[in-house]
Amino acid sequence: EVQLVESGGGLLKPGGSLRLSCAASGISVTDAWMSWVRQAPGKGLEWVGRIKSESAGGKIEYAAPVKGRFTVSRDESKNTVFLQMNSLKIEDTAIYYCTREGKGFGNFDLWGQGTLVTVSS
Amino acid sequence: DIVLTQSPDSLAVSLGERATINCKSSQSVFYSSNNNNYLAWYQQKPGQPPKLLIYGASTRDSGVPDRFSGSGSGTDFALTISSLQAEDVAVYYCQQYYKSPPWTFGQGTKVEIK
Numbered sequence: 423e424v425q426l427v428e429s430g431g432g433l434l435k436p437g438g439s440l441r442l443s444c445a446a447s448g449i450s451v452t453d454a455w456m457s458w459v460r461q462a463p464g465k466g467l468e469w470v471g472r473i474k475s476e477s478a479g480g481k482i483e484y485a486a487p488v489k490g491r492f493t494v495s496r497d498e499s500k501n502t503v504f505l506q507m508n509s510l511k512i513e514d515t516a517i518y519y520c521t522r523e524g525k526g527f528g529n530f531d532l533w534g535q536g537t538l539v540t541v542s543s
Numbered sequence: 544d545i546v547l548t549q550s551p552d553s554l555a556v557s558l559g560e561r562a563t564i565n566c567k568s569s570q571s572v573f574y575s576s577n578n579n580n581y582l583a584w585y586q587q588k589p590g591q592p593p594k595l596l597i598y599g600a601s602t603r604d605s606g607v608p609d610r611f612s613g614s615g616s617g618t619d620f621a622l623t624i625s626s627l628q629a630e631d632v633a634v635y636y637c638q639q640y641y642k643s644p645p646w647t648f649g650q651g652t653k654v655e656i657k
Contacts, residue, residue, distance in 0.1 A: 467593065467636055469646040483644045519592055528640025529583035531604060533592035
């Protein structure tokens with residue numbers, strides 16, 4: 423079965439760090455373009471960052487609000503994508519979804535169930 | 544960044560009736576070199592992740608019922624549900640993926656049963 427399963431969310435204070443994991447099955451995270459998308463409680467969707475496939479050079483790109491604080495990476499041996507989040511802010515509170523870019527790249531044809539990150543003092 | 548504005552923010556439609564959601568882009572998402580519009584639509588039901596319905600402005604993803612259709616080009620797009628079913632109650636988002644990130648979404652439109 424093709425699926426993405428996120429983990430690692432939790433409650434932490436501003437300035438803290440957290441690493442989210444996205445374990446893939448049925449697809450190779452090395453061959454796919456993988457993105458993180460977040461959704462603040464009761465709000466809309468916001469693209470966070472992505473890593474291109476290895477064959478496309480593995481370029482990593484970020485949204486402006488997280489650039490310099492968040493890092494997307496992958497581990498081929500674990501078939502897992504990561505989102506390292508540092509210097510967390512209250513406004514980073516959201517459900518974080520791991521997604522696959524498909525159908526011509528840039529749109530998201532496969533989503534995980536999401537993991538909740540709450541940043542609160 | 545490209546800004547997408549959806550209208551209306553919410554709508555209530557009777558079962559079996561047509562529902563139309565509009566999405567206007569702050570700049571064209573049409574790529575003339577391949578004649579493609581880089582615009583997608585998603586459906587999100589409560590407590591679930593979004594689901595891709597339409598990509599390339601008008602191509603249904605696999606398994607999406609044919610009552611869902613997408614139209615438009617350039618800066619103006621629409622998602623139409625031809626005959627609303629109870630299971631279509633959800634929030635719908637448009638999203639652009641023109642040329643390079645950041646990818647952006649519309650603010651969402653909530654569809655309910657009248």
